[in-house]
Amino acid sequence: MKGGRHAAGEGLSRWERALERWQNRLVSKVRHREPVELVDALHHECDDHAVVCSESRVVVPNAYEVELDAGVHEELVRRGRGDVGESLTDDLARYGERKGYEWAGPLTVRVTPSACLAGEPYRVSSRPMPHVRADAFPEGD
Template sequence: MGALSALEQTLENRWEALWARLLDKEPVEVVDALRRECDDNAVVCGRGRVMVPNAYDVELPDEVHEHLGRSGTEVGQALTDSLSRHAERRGYEWAGPLTVHVARCPDVPNGRYRVAGRVMPHVSADGFFRAAH
């Protein structure tokens, strides 16, 4: 592991520790769940080429979602950044632009969170322009 990778891992660990202190470890569990969802859905497409879903949904109970909203933190972006670093370390390629959407869900099955990944194709502005004419 190079010096830059070690530094990135240290920063990642500190970020996770901060989240754990803020919200009783749930965000660390959510990050781990996102990584598992990414890893579990990786598809080998050729020699040295592994594709993973690019759209992830994180559903949180009302009270957790409200708490995150009050903290003023861009949770979706922070989760996206963390998942992006994970994929980079693993050598994954995204099926399209990466997004992590955080939503409120009153009936999360485990009472804490639900994570799901899928491939969401990227539609370019050129495609819209050609379709309109």
């Protein structure tokens, strides 16, 4: 029995270390100016929801939400990186300009914690909202 408990505790410890390494890698990626995976996900979200209105007019959603693992989000805030949403908004604005996109309203990217990502490091969603600020997202939608 004693060996069985030790092995189970050891497995949990390894799992916790693996989770910690994963979180540290994600935090490291997010804290840099070019969080590659998140930026790519935002670009794909934008492209996937583009609406071609005419040859010269392509409208895309303007309100984006990035849900991060709650622990990663907490670590970003603790490290003073609460401006990740602003950095992502700036990058997405440059991307949209290069593609010739028209935003459905003022562009914003809100970064929030989430406890239910089903093993994913983040989730990106978007919608058109003509009059929006990052702090004006409807709660619970």
